[in-house]
Amino acid sequence: MLRKLSVIAAVAGLLTVGASAPAFANGGALEPKDVHWSFEGPFGTFDQAQLQRGYKVYREVCSACHSMKLVAFRNLGDKGAPFYNPKYPNSNENPVVKAIAKDYQVADIDGETGDAIKRPATPADRFPSPFANEAAARAANGGALPPDMSLLAKAREGGPAHIYSIVVGYQAPPKGLKVGPGQNYNPYMAGDLSSYWSGDKEHVPPGGFIAMPQPLKAGQVTFDDGTKSTLEQEAKDVSAFLMWAAEPKLEERKQTGFAVLIYLILLSGLLYASYKTVWRNESH
Incomplete structure (x- = not known):
């Protein structure tokens, strides 16, 4: 599994540049897209195949910049989780979970020398951060801090629909909108664009700026179950996975x-x- 650009440094618009103030006039973010989720309603459940695809998007794309420090590898094998198997009620014994954990390196201390070392993760470990500290994370992302994704889907109004909308919502900025270095326009991102808009002040475009460029594109991830890897599919699957991570x-x-x-x-x-x-x- 390769590490690439983050799938959602911009997800939910958390890597923002001057985009957190109240919206001006008729500006402001667009409402999230209307997306159907299998887990909606009082009897909704997670689609395990979708969660597995979403995990792959997270692993191959967003884990390059984003941690999930509140999620342990063993959680991937819990009931309702992406790799749950009733044969292994103790998720620590789930062979898929073991294989996934082993693919990661986590920080540890050598019991004999006391030196800092790296070792393969075990199911009991939590997802590690791709950066040693906040300063390193900001330095690698142009000053923006990639958010931890553990609770991202619950922390944003609109939940997974908001994440989905941000990921698929990138577009060319309207003529008259000044976009600075390291900024990317997204109409689903909350923000105040009035000071960047040279057009009619009564028609400020919706949305705001995000520091991360569009993280996903069609065909970027190959799904093991043969599902066609469109931008919309990748975005929906990773949004569902992040919803599971936030509320397992x-x-x-x-x-x-x-x-x-x-x-x-x-x-x-x-x-x-x-x-x-x-x-x-x-x-x-």
């Missing part, structure tokens, strides 16, 4: 909530029946 217990939460509702309905019925029985012969 989503399916269990929905199942628990449904069971609790059924219990409360039954309990309410029993209480009402008891009430009618106890007070049946009493006048009210």
